[in-house]
Amino acid sequence: MKKAYLLLADGTLFEGKAAGYEGCSIGEVVFNTGMAGYQEVLTDPSYYGQTVCMTYPLVGNYGINFDDGESKKSWVSGYIMREMCEYPSNFRCQKSLDAYLKEQKVVGLQGIDTRRLTRILRNSGVMNGVIYTEGHEPDEKTIEEMKSYVVKDAVKSVTLSETEVHPAQGERKYRIGLMDFGVKYNIVRELCKRGCEVTVLPGFTKAEDILAAGYDGIMLSNGPGDPAENVGIVEELKKLIASGLPIFGICLGHQLMALAINAKTEKMRFGHRGVNHPVKDLDEDRTYITSQNHGYAVVGDTIDPAIARVRFVNLNDGTVEGVEHIGKPIFTVQYHPEVCPGPQDTSYLFDRFLENIDKHKGGQF
Known part of the structure; x- marks a missing residue:
């Protein structure tokens, strides 16, 4: 087995063994603390432009199947593990993790001290890095490119190019327009199983076109990158807010809605990525x-209390985890109520969204 390496922007070098696709790949190095769900991590568009280090020491033990992906492909720039299981064992397994990484051309690295790497990222904050397989060593130009790397045009890179319609399971009760900023399939599934016909819209769809379609409510998806980069989308969201339609935003959708009411967002030191983050409902x-996956957060004291209020906060660091608008059927959360695997106690938020739609139809908003 060939050697492989991770070189961080601060000059730290890790030596391990190659995994997956052989080559050289630049990304923003982040860590995920989940004990399971590596397939969901690999296929979550929110990881676009990032090299993910899994803190759980054994990855790949139940293989890859064709049902649990959160999108059609992998979006990560690279993948780092302490140990990759070469012989997965699960009745649903359809291919090995190694085979999947090769198929998706994801450069992987295993056999390094992931605990040490995680401590570096926690102490110094996320930083850029380059993973390379023996025989694919980066030259000086590549190293300079790595040091100056910034995740750009993230939503543009992951969003749909054309509209998709997903039928409701059973009787259709609602029509939902879902703006795709990097949507996970499970958001669509959660809505469809509740009787929603879901139209997934490209992230740059104009508000006028959305409103003209006559949807009962608008869903804003998760996604990658710096929310402040999406100036045009924020302007369209301002029009959707003014329409009075029920809106539910998750992750990037939450951040973009905050920007649309003139609040601010900021980059976090190392972000929240895992399935064990405590969030308090202040009400x-x-x-x-x-479950969470984000590197930016809404700055709570920039939210105008006449427009919206913070309802959920993170108990580890006090960051904003959810916002509720005053007098409008609009709310957003930073975390993922649709998550699989992971805690599903907050899936009731989808029901709350549909209750808001019923209230809006009944003239209660």
């Missing part, structure tokens, strides 16, 4: 364990 004085 109900109740704490949920949630």
